[in-house]
Amino acid sequence: MKTESVATSQALFISTEAMLAHWQGHRNLTRRTIELFPEDKLFDYSVGGMRPFAHLAMEMIDIAVPGVKGLASGEWEKVEEFDHTKSMPTTKEGLLELWDKATQVIDETWPSITSERFQKVEVAFGQYENSNYATLLYFVDNEIHHRGQGYVYLRSLGIEPPFFWER
Amino acid sequence: MKTESVATSQALFISTEAMLAHWQGHRNLTRRTIELFPEDKLFDYSVGGMRPFAHLAMEMIDIAVPGVKGLASGEWEKVEEFDHTKSMPTTKEGLLELWDKATQVIDETWPSITSERFQKVEVAFGQYENSNYATLLYFVDNEIHHRGQGYVYLRSLGIEPPFFWER
Numbered sequence: 001m002k003t004e005s006v007a008t009s010q011a012l013f014i015s016t017e018a019m020l021a022h023w024q025g026h027r028n029l030t031r032r033t034i035e036l037f038p039e040d041k042l043f044d045y046s047v048g049g050m051r052p053f054a055h056l057a058m059e060m061i062d063i064a065v066p067g068v069k070g071l072a073s074g075e076w077e078k079v080e081e082f083d084h085t086k087s088m089p090t091t092k093e094g095l096l097e098l099w100d101k102a103t104q105v106i107d108e109t110w111p112s113i114t115s116e117r118f119q120k121v122e123v124a125f126g127q128y129e130n131s132n133y134a135t136l137l138y139f140v141d142n143e144i145h146h147r148g149q150g151y152v153y154l155r156s157l158g159i160e161p162p163f164f165w166e167r
Numbered sequence: 168m169k170t171e172s173v174a175t176s177q178a179l180f181i182s183t184e185a186m187l188a189h190w191q192g193h194r195n196l197t198r199r200t201i202e203l204f205p206e207d208k209l210f211d212y213s214v215g216g217m218r219p220f221a222h223l224a225m226e227m228i229d230i231a232v233p234g235v236k237g238l239a240s241g242e243w244e245k246v247e248e249f250d251h252t253k254s255m256p257t258t259k260e261g262l263l264e265l266w267d268k269a270t271q272v273i274d275e276t277w278p279s280i281t282s283e284r285f286q287k288v289e290v291a292f293g294q295y296e297n298s299n300y301a302t303l304l305y306f307v308d309n310e311i312h313h314r315g316q317g318y319v320y321l322r323s324l325g326i327e328p329p330f331f332w333e334r
Contacts, residue, residue, distance in 0.1 A: 010184070011182055012177055013282070015180055016178040018300065047323055048214075118181070133180055137189060141193070141331075144311040144315065145314070146315065148316050151312070152215055152316050153319075155215030164312060
């Protein structure tokens with residue numbers, strides 16, 4: 001009965017299934033952005049003293065994997081428990097491999113997350129209190145934001161970034 | 168009956184009401200990003216040959232206003248019909264004024280957009296065929312993407328951008 005009351009009292013903007021496709025579309029675009037960086041620039045180039053793109057991509061992976069698990073289970077790893085740098089690959093190939101593993105974990109875990117779970121307010125990563133849908137949107141928004149940074153890095157290296165609308 | 172079948176056959180990720188709050192939260196952050204630019208840099212500074220931030224902000228306004236009207240009515244202006252540069256303000260104050268007018272139009276128009284409208288596939292701006300929810304997400308994503316660029320501009324000017332998580 002609870003399922004029905006959620007579904008009928010709130011007007012649906014986007015379904016959980018469509019949201020997964022939307023996120024994975026963005027992740028596919030980010031993957032292609034990683035691929036466009038020359039190997040060395042991926043790890044050491046930046047503008048304005050910001051982090052190199054490999055570090056930004058690693059942050060996205062480190063949020064996505066425990067994030068989707070937290071959304072599914074309600075059990076959130078503490079922020080202190082993961083450290084972006086310790087598991088950081090040193091090659092583009094290694095980074096893309098981690099990226100693809102994350103893609104798989106997301107696809108496998110997502111279908112078990114119910115609509116009710118997404119409406120629930122929880123303390124993500126033991127620190128960020130929000131509705132779970134807002135927490136997931138934060139993951140996606142953070143990725144778009146940092147990828148936008150990466151586009152400037154690429155442009156300033158004279159490399160044309162992927163079309164933003166191709167997912 | 169159609170309303171019920173949409174609501175019960177698809178698992179809700181986020182409601183239309185929450186999506187408005189999410190979008191306006193992002194727009195509030197972008198407004199604060201505009202404010203942080205020194206007047207001259209807003210209109211003429213960029214990195215990597217990309218557009219100055221005022222032009223990016225103007226694009227966001229030019230998408231948001233006819234965009235929300237198209238989502239509500241199903242009548243879409245053609246892309247050729249609007250020209251970012253012709254209505255471009257020459258001061259930060261003028262730009263912020265347009266921004267705030269857009270905020271108001273969005274708040275006034277949004278409540279009339281039904282869940283069914285968002286699930287409908289249409290050709291936005293006479294050119295982009297997609298589900299209306301995906302079209303709206305595109306507006307928001309495009310804003311986050313370009314604001315991410317603006318963050319790099321600010322950092323490279325030695326100015327600290329607003330916290331990404333404050334909306």
